Amino acid sequence: MKAHTKETQDSMTPEKALQFLKEGNKRFQQNLKANRNLLQQVNDTRNGQFPFATILSCIDSRVSAELVFDQGLGDIFSIRIAGNFVNEDILGSMEFACKLAGTKIIVVLGHTSCGAVKGACDHARLGNLTALIKKIEPAVDAVKKPTDESLRNSKNLDFVNEVAVKNVEMTIENIRKQSPILADMEHDEDIKIVGAMYDISNGKVTFL
Numbered sequence: 593m594k595a596h597t598k599e600t601q602d603s604m605t606p607e608k609a610l611q612f613l614k615e616g617n618k619r620f621q622q623n624l625k626a627n628r629n630l631l632q633q634v635n636d637t638r639n640g641q642f643p644f645a646t647i648l649s650c651i652d653s654r655v656s657a658e659l660v661f662d663q664g665l666g667d668i669f670s671i672r673i674a675g676n677f678v679n680e681d682i683l684g685s686m687e688f689a690c691k692l693a694g695t696k697i698i699v700v701l702g703h704t705s706c707g708a709v710k711g712a713c714d715h716a717r718l719g720n721l722t723a724l725i726k727k728i729e730p731a732v733d734a735v736k737k738p739t740d741e742s743l744r745n746s747k748n749l750d751f752v753n754e755v756a757v758k759n760v761e762m763t764i765e766n767i768r769k770q771s772p773i774l775a776d777m778e779h780d781e782d783i784k785i786v787g788a789m790y791d792i793s794n795g796k797v798t799f800l
Contacts, residue, residue, distance in 0.1 A: 593626045593627060593628040593664065594628075594632070594633070594636060595632075595633040595636040595637050595642075595664065595665060595666040595667070596641075596642045596643065596644055596666055596667060597636075597642055598640075598642050600642070600644075601642035601643070601644055601694050601696075602694075604644045604696050605696060606696045606697050606781065606782070606783055606784035607784070608696075609644045609645050609695075609696040609697040609784070610697055610784060610786065610799070612644065612645070613645060613661045613697070613699065613797075614797075614799070616660075616661035616662035616663055617660060617661055617662070617795075617796070617797040619662045620659065620660050620661065620662050620795055621794070621795045621796055624662075625662055626662055626664070628664045630664060630665055633664050633665035633666055634665060636666070637665055637666040641666045641693070642666065642693075642694060643666060643667055643668050643669050643689070643693065643694075643695050644667065644668070644695055644696055644697070645661075645663075645667070645668045645669070645695055645696065645697045645698075645699060646668065646669040646671065646685075646686055646689040646690060646695045646697070646698045646699070647661070647668055647669070647670055647671065647698075647699045647701055648671045648672075648673075648676050648678070648682065648686070648698070648699070648700050648701065648763070649670070649671070649672055649676055649701040649703075649790075650672065650673070650674060650675060650676045650701075650702070650703055650706055650708065651672045651673060651674045652674075652703060652706065652707065652792075654703070654792050655701070655703045655790050655792070656670075657670045657672075657699075657701060658670060660790055660795065660797060661797070668695075669685070669689040669693070669695060671685055671686070673724075674707070674708040674724060675706065675708035675709060675712070675724065675725075675727065675728045675759065676700055676701060676702055676759070676760070676763060677727050677728060677759065677763050677766075678763055678766050678767055678770070679727075680770075683767065683770055683771045683774075686698055686767065686771065686774060687771060687773045687774060690773075690774060690777055690782075690783050691773055691774075691777065695783070696782075696783055696784070697783060697784045697785075697786065698767065698774070698783060698784070698785045698786070699786055699787070699788055700760050700763045700764055700767075700785075700786070700787045700788070701760075701787075701788050701789075701790055701797070702756040702757065702759060702760040702787070702788070702789050702790070703756065703789060703790040703791070703792055704749075704752075704753050704756065704789065704790070704791050704792050704793065705749060705752065705753070705792055706752065706756050708724065708725070708728060709728060709731075709752055709755050709756045709759060710746035710752055711725045711728075711746075712725050712728035712729045712731065712732050712755065712759075713732055713744065713745050713746045713748075713751065713752055713755060714745050714746050715729065715732075728755075728759055730762060731755050731756075731758040731759035731762050732744070732755050734758050734762065735751065735754050735755050735758050738751065753789075756789065757787075757789060757800065760787040760788070760789065760800060761787060761800070763787075764785055764786075764787050767785055768785065786799055786800070787799070787800040788800060
């Protein structure tokens with residue numbers, strides 16, 4: 593499989609981009625890999641890049657977007673931050689990726705047993721991590737059940753995973769609210785903005 597070119601990127605639709613990612617994750621789950629020469633892709637992309645997707649994921653070492661979607665060099669823009677939320681800089685990166693560099697889909701990828709989400713569930717406070725945790729805590733508040741406070745913490749993995757899903761949904765809402773550029777592109781069907789969850793126990797990505 594060769595690196596994407598201007599022609600292949602131009603022929604890509606948001607729906608096709610989503611299908612590419614789904615097919616890549618299937619290969620990953622089956623321990624198969626597309627036949628690609630990474631050094632050849634280095635050569636192919638030396639004068640430019642034409643990725644088809646932008647993926648916002650967590651820094652978790654088990655959740656590399658390139659690996660879980662079986663993509664190569666020049667295929668995706670990968671944005672990573674603990675808790676996969678957006679801020680001004682990340683939104684700017686997404687606007688560059690979609691409006692200027694031509695990607696067709698934005699995926700906000702959460703995952704099960706997320707450490708940042710666990711920290712938010714426990715309202716952890718530690719140095720600079722405190723500000724990061726506070727950005728995820730609205731998702732904790734938005735998940736109404738269980739109501740028993742003793743069950744609303746990192747020991748309850750079902751609760752943690754529900755918060756992780758809600759965090760993905762709220763991050764997508766924030767992208768649309770805080771970036772008129774991306775919202776307009778989605779409205780015009782130039783891009784899709786979708787959420788997904790990665791299961792660290794089996795490698796499966798479920799699109800929301």
